[in-house]
Amino acid sequence: MKALLSLLAALPLSGFLLRPAAPAPKYAVADIPAALREGAHAVLRADNEVVTVKSAGRLVHTVHRVITVLDAAGDDFGRHTVSYDALNSLAYLRGAVYDENGRLLHQLRPAEIHDQGVGDAGGSFMTDVRVRYADLRQPQVPYTVEFDYEVVSDNALFYPGWQPQEEEGLAVQDATFKVTTPTELPLRYQERQWPKGAAVAHTADGGRETYEWQLSALPAVEEETAAPPLAYTTPAVVLAPGDFEVQGHKGTAASWKGLGQWSYALNAGRDQLPPATVAKVQALVKDAPDARTKAQRIYEMLQGSTRYISVQLGLGGWQTFPASSVASNGYGDCKALSNYTMALLAAAGVPAYVALVGAGDDRPDLRADFPSSQFNHAIVCVPMAPAGRPDTLWLECTSQTEAFGYMGSFTGNRHALLVTPEGGKLVATPRYGAAENRQTRRIDLTLDAVGGATATARTLRTGQEQDLYAQLLHQLGPVEQRKYVTDRLKLPTFTLTKFTLAAAPAKAAPAIVETLGLALPGFAMPSGKRVFVNANLLSRLPALPAQVGERHTPVWLSDAYLHADTVRLHLPAGFRPETLPAPVQLSTAYGSYSSQYQNLPDGSVQYIRRLELKRGQLPASAYTGYLDFRRKISVADKAQVVLLKTES
Known part of the structure; x- marks a missing residue:
């Protein structure tokens, strides 16, 4: 026995220590069905997203996303960016990358996650928005990336949407979207471009309701000529709150009227001008023959005395700077400049309203049948009645060069939400057809x-x-x-x-x-x-x-x-x-x-x-x-x- 112990003692210790087992391979490229690889630059292996509505003012969005990059054209899928701000905190961002056979190549380290603010060197942004950015691209394809992250949002005006097939050349192997909400906060959702026969699974348990959608085996799509943008052609689920709360400001998005009421109340009382500004306006328009002339003079004064900046500071995304601030400082974002213009017009005796709009040269019109915050810009609407004929004047308040009353491709040919004391009202912006273009x-x-x-x-x-x-x-x-x-x-x-x-x-x-x-x-x-x-x-x-x-x-x-x-x-x-x-x-x-x-x-x-x-x-x-x-x-x-x- 002693001899045996002596023999064992003489052996290297490393011979008896168990080495850690290598992680089992997963996400091997060979496991992707051939039909999904055809015409694809990348394949979404798994997209598991969970939205948990905690209350009218808070929700949590958890994402697990796995993408196999098949060729160099799909390389952009090898990196991921998540934004966050004062109302949306990023709990974590994790990642890993695997080789063609599913073997782990690298685990994302905290030091490799870049964190930076969003803005520009010109100083035209006032924002608390930041991004965390991770890059797991590999020099050799194919490879697979895996990202996990969670965002806790105190901005319940916006619920996350879901559209797994968001880009050309991306096939979808499996994707699920699960939403749970308290029974007293019923979920509002709309399925778009949804496959026939695919139904939402809806269950209720213990005062909470759960909705779950699933998509699988979607071949890669190629954008067709003279077609709508891809965002309007592939399956999507869009969510919106009924009752919501943002930093103590309660509202409802269940109707356009309710959404407009919330925006009006949020900005009420912020249209007061300094006496000197009121006097300047009244002197400017004292000999103007009609309301349109007054509006044009005020618009030209606005263009010559203000400049645009972007403001995205917490509630500042929806609540305007006071008109007095713009009068003093000479700058503001679209909401502030529109609110300021409305105040100037009021000082001249010309009624006007701020209107919210989804702006963009190639942006289709909003979905009128689904009240929700589909807006990214604010303009001014001035009802007019020249020669006894009802008319409407629209003003783009962020441009120092735009022609008076012209909306163009940025905000024309669509609907906007007029914000009035009585609530929101959908109205049409100017239509530009062949007679104008x-x-x-x-x-x-x-x-x-x-x-x-x-x-x-x-x-x-x-x-x-x-x-x-x-x-x-x-x-x-x-x-x-x-x-x-x-x-x-x-x-x-x-x-x-x-x-x-x-x-x-x-x-x-x-x-x-x-x-x-x-x-x-x-x-x-x-x-x-x-x-x-x-x-x-x-x-x-x-x-x-x-x-x-x-x-x-x-x-x-x-x-x-x-x-x-x-x-x-x-x-x-x-x-x-x-x-x-x-x-x-x-x-x-x-x-x-x-x-x-x-x-x-x-x-x-x-x-x-x-x-x-x-x-x-x-x-x-x-x-x-x-x-x-x-x-x-x-x-x-x-x-x-x-x-x-x-x-x-």
């Missing part, structure tokens, strides 16, 4: 005998067609403007010999005039005795790609506009028109198009083109017709005038 272009195109050409082009853009060019005019210098335009001219070889951009007088909508001078070497080279010329120099509309497979999404025509072109083609000496393209006339549910050519008495050729596109949403089956419409336009836009040399 116009591009009228006149070109003189002069050919020489050796194939070169020069051109002068004057383009008048109005309404939403001028929105981008108004930004260029007011935000960039002449050199940057010129470069922007030059980079986007779709001409093979040219020199920009002249360029100007200027505002122009307009009645229905603001207008911008662009003037171009162009030198076009080799534009129409002779071919024997003939020269082939495309008179459509700047307005060709390309055809669209054919639909591959079955179309799934509606045809989404986001803007209505009218483009009208007149081109005068001046011929070189010794040439005459031999053949002019036949006229084209198209009239469809998508819009209309016409083009025609004419010999003029002075020997020149005139080309007139007119394209009007409608705004709207059509069923997926309409894409075939829209494709054909665009193809015919493209063919017509490429038609050529044939010139014949008459001298030897």
Whole structure:
């Protein structure tokens, strides 16, 4: 026995200590069904989200998310960002990354989680919003990332939504969404683009109700041409409170009226102006003949004396700075500037209201059938009655350059929530159609005998067609403007010999005039005795790609506009028109198009083109017709005038 003990004592101790077992592999790429890998850049292996409503003023959102990155195009899924602020605290953020076979490569360490504020160096943000950011991307694909986090929210005006398939190229293997709420706080929800036969599981137990949704085996989707944004085409569940409370301010979002009442009460009494400001306003408008003139003078004063900043400080996301503060400091966010404008108008005897709106150039209208906070901006609504006819004036108070009464693509063509003492009311902002959104272009195109050409082009853009060019005019210098335009001219070889951009007088909508001078070497080279010329120099509309497979999404025509072109083609000496393209006339549910050519008495050729596109949403089956419409336009836009040399 002693000999055995001596022998054991002589053996290395490490021979008897058990090494920690390596974690069992999980999330192996081979376990992903082949159908989900097809056409996918990444696969959402698991998305388990739980929302626990604790009270009218607090909820907890817990997320467990696992994504396999299949190729470099899906690399962005290898990192994750979670925001938090004074009303939303981040309890934890954890992560891990696995190799192709599911073996753990790395566990996210606290030191690898970056924490930073949201803002910019220019000082235009006042915010308590911060983000925590983790990056687990790997140099070799495929790999799998796993993230866990929990947010505790004291801002129960907003409930988290759920849309697992939020990006193109992402397949979904399994995803669940579970919400529990006290019985006295019934859950308000709306299922959107929901698969047929997939039903919510609803149970009740011990004074709490639970709702659970599940999605699985969703192949990756590719955004289709002329389709709504992906957020409006893949399955989603949207939540909203009934009764809620934010920092002691109680309200209800069960109706638009109730939501507006909460916003009005939150900002009541913050519209008082200093006496000096009131006196200044009254002096400004004392000889104004009507309310509209008063409003215009006040708007111009606002633009000349204030600037915009973004305020996101706790309740400051919804409660405005007092009007007196803006008067003293000369700045404010959209709510503060709108509240200040409303106060200025009141001092002039012009009633007005703040209106909440979901702003964005490509943002579809709000869901009117689901009262909830769907807003990110505030504007001012001024009811008017000129000449006895009901009318409404709208003011964008954050811009120092926007035309008086113009909403444009940022806030036009949608609904807003008017905030009144009686509560909220959904109203329509200005509608901009083809009558307002116009591009009228006149070109003189002069050919020489050796194939070169020069051109002068004057383009008048109005309404939403001028929105981008108004930004260029007011935000960039002449050199940057010129470069922007030059980079986007779709001409093979040219020199920009002249360029100007200027505002122009307009009645229905603001207008911008662009003037171009162009030198076009080799534009129409002779071919024997003939020269082939495309008179459509700047307005060709390309055809669209054919639909591959079955179309799934509606045809989404986001803007209505009218483009009208007149081109005068001046011929070189010794040439005459031999053949002019036949006229084209198209009239469809998508819009209309016409083009025609004419010999003029002075020997020149005139080309007139007119394209009007409608705004709207059509069923997926309409894409075939829209494709054909665009193809015919493209063919017509490429038609050529044939010139014949008459001298030897």
